[in-house]
Amino acid sequence: MANKKEVISIFVDNHANVLTRVVSLFGRRGFNIDSLTVSTTDNPELSRITIVFTGNEQTLSQILTQTQKLEVVRDIFLLEKENSLYRELLLMKISATKETRSAVKEIVDIYRGKIISLSKDSMIVELTGAPEKLDGFMEMVACYEIIEVCRTGITGISRGPLVGTE
The missing domain is CATH 3.30.70.1150 (ACT-like. Chain A, domain 2)
Known part of the structure; x- marks a missing residue:
C-alpha cells in the first residue's frame, strides 16, 4: 500500500484541552502530523480541526475510526482532493x-x-x-x-x- 497525503476535517467541542486530546491520539499511535489548523465555526460550540498526514489506506481507516471514538469529536471526514x-x-x-x-x-x-x-x-x-x-x-x-x-x-x-x- 502506497503512502499519500491525506487531509481530514474534524468537528470537535469548542472546549479547553480538546486539541491536545486529538493530537495526542496521533502521537500515541505513532502517526506524524504534517499540518494542523484549528478554527471556530459558525456554531460557537464547535471548532474545526484540519489535519494533514501521510499514510496508506490502513492508516487512514485506523485514524478515522479511533478519532471518531473520542467523546469530544462530533464528526470526522476525509477531504478528498478531487471534491475539496x-x-x-x-x-x-x-x-x-x-x-x-x-x-x-x-x-x-x-x-x-x-x-x-x-x-x-x-x-x-x-x-x-x-x-x-x-x-x-x-x-x-x-x-x-x-x-x-x-x-x-x-x-x-x-x-x-x-x-x-x-
Missing part, C-alpha cells in the same frame, strides 16, 4: 536590495501575492493559495536570500453539499 478546496497562507521575508526589488516584485505579482511590508533591505510577502502554488512560489524565489518563512498549514472545505455537522 485546500488553501494555505504564506508569509515570507525576503532580502530585497534596490537591485533585486523589482525582480522579486514581478514574481510576487505573477503569483498574485502582496507585498505587505517594505524596508530598505527586505520585503514581506503575503501569498494565499493551494499548497502547490505556494511551493511553486518558494521555488521561484529560492535564488534570492530568504530571511524567514511562515506557513499556516492547510485548511480545506468540501465542494457541493454541506458535509459534517458545521
